[in-house]
Amino acid sequence: xxxxxxxxxxxxxxxxxxxxxxxxxxxxxxxxxxxxxxxxxxxxxxxxxxxxxxxxxxxxxxxxxxxxxxxxxxxxxxxxxxxxxxxxxxxxxxxxxxxxxxxxxxxxxxxxxxxxxxxxxxxxxxxxxxxxxxxxxxxxxxxxxxxxxxxxxxxxxxxxxxxxxxxxxxxxxxxxxxxxxxxxxxxxxxxxxxxxxxxxxxxxxxxxxxxxxxxxxxxxxxxxxxxxxxxxxxxxxxxxxxxxxxxxxxxxxxxxxxxxxxxxxxxxxxxxxxxxxxxxxxxxxx
Numbered sequence: 001x002x003x004x005x006x007x008x009x010x011x012x013x014x015x016x017x018x019x020x021x022x023x024x025x026x027x028x029x030x031x032x033x034x035x036x037x038x039x040x041x042x043x044x045x046x047x048x049x050x051x052x053x054x055x056x057x058x059x060x061x062x063x064x065x066x067x068x069x070x071x072x073x074x075x076x077x078x079x080x081x082x083x084x085x086x087x088x089x090x091x092x093x094x095x096x097x098x099x100x101x102x103x104x105x106x107x108x109x110x111x112x113x114x115x116x117x118x119x120x121x122x123x124x125x126x127x128x129x130x131x132x133x134x135x136x137x138x139x140x141x142x143x144x145x146x147x148x149x150x151x152x153x154x155x156x157x158x159x160x161x162x163x164x165x166x167x168x169x170x171x172x173x174x175x176x177x178x179x180x181x182x183x184x185x186x187x188x189x190x191x192x193x194x195x196x197x198x199x200x201x202x203x204x205x206x207x208x209x210x211x212x213x214x215x216x217x218x219x220x221x222x223x224x225x226x227x228x229x230x231x232x233x234x235x236x237x238x239x240x241x242x243x244x245x246x247x248x249x250x251x252x253x254x255x256x257x258x259x260x261x262x263x264x265x266x267x268x269x270x271x272x273x274x275x276x277x278x279x280x281x282x283x284x285x286x
Contacts, residue, residue: 014050016042035106039099041160064134066086071272091269110166111158114155121148129142139189139192146184154167154171158171177278183224199260224242238277241273241280245273250268253266
C-alpha cells in the first residue's frame, strides 16, 4: 500500500508541475502573465497535495519517522524515493515555497504576498507539529498548522478562480468556509490530542481531553452540514460531500482505535473529502 501511495504522490506532483507547464504553453496571454497564471495553478495543486501528504504521514505512522529534526535530515531525498511520506512532505513543501517566492516576485499583489506569508508561517509551525506528536507541545499547535495549510490552499485557489480578489476580505465574507475551517482546526487538534500512535478510545460521554476534542470536531462537522444546508442551493456538491464526510469520520474513528499507529488510507480519504468540500465552495461547483 505504501509503495502504491508513493507512486500516486509522485504522479500527482509531476501532474501539478505538468499542468502549470501546459497552462503556460497554451495561454494566449503575454509571457510573464502566462507564467504567473501557470505558477498559480501548480502552487494550488501542490498546496492540496501537501495536505494530502500530511494525512498519509498520519495514516501510515510516519509522523516521527525523521524524529524532531526539521526541516531537513540526512539523505532526505533518498528517504523520499524509498517511500517515506514525511520526507516527501518536506521536499514538496520546499518546492511549494520556491514557487511562492517566485509568484511574490513576479506578481507582488495581495494574493501572492499573502500566500507567501502563509507558506512561511505554516512551514515554521511544521516543527511544532513534530513536538506535539512527541508530547512536548499542546495539541492546538497541530490544529493551527492544519488550519494554516488550508489557508495556503485557499489563498492560491481563490487567486486562481477569482483573479484580483482581496484574500482576507474574501475569506471574511465567505460564511460557507467558516465552519469548514473550524472543523479543519479541530480535526488537527484531535490528531494532536491523541498523540503519536495512541488510540482515542471508545466512549459514550467524553471523559478525557481527546474525547472532548473529538466531540467538538463532530459538532463542527455537523455545523458544516447545517451551514451548507442553510445556504442551499448555493453549494449542493459541497453539501453532499459534507454529509458523506461525517460517515467517513466515523470509519476513521474506528480505524484509529483499531490500528492507532497506522490507521491506513482512510485518513487520506477523509482529508481528500475535506479538500474537495473546500474547493467546491470556492469554485462554486454544482
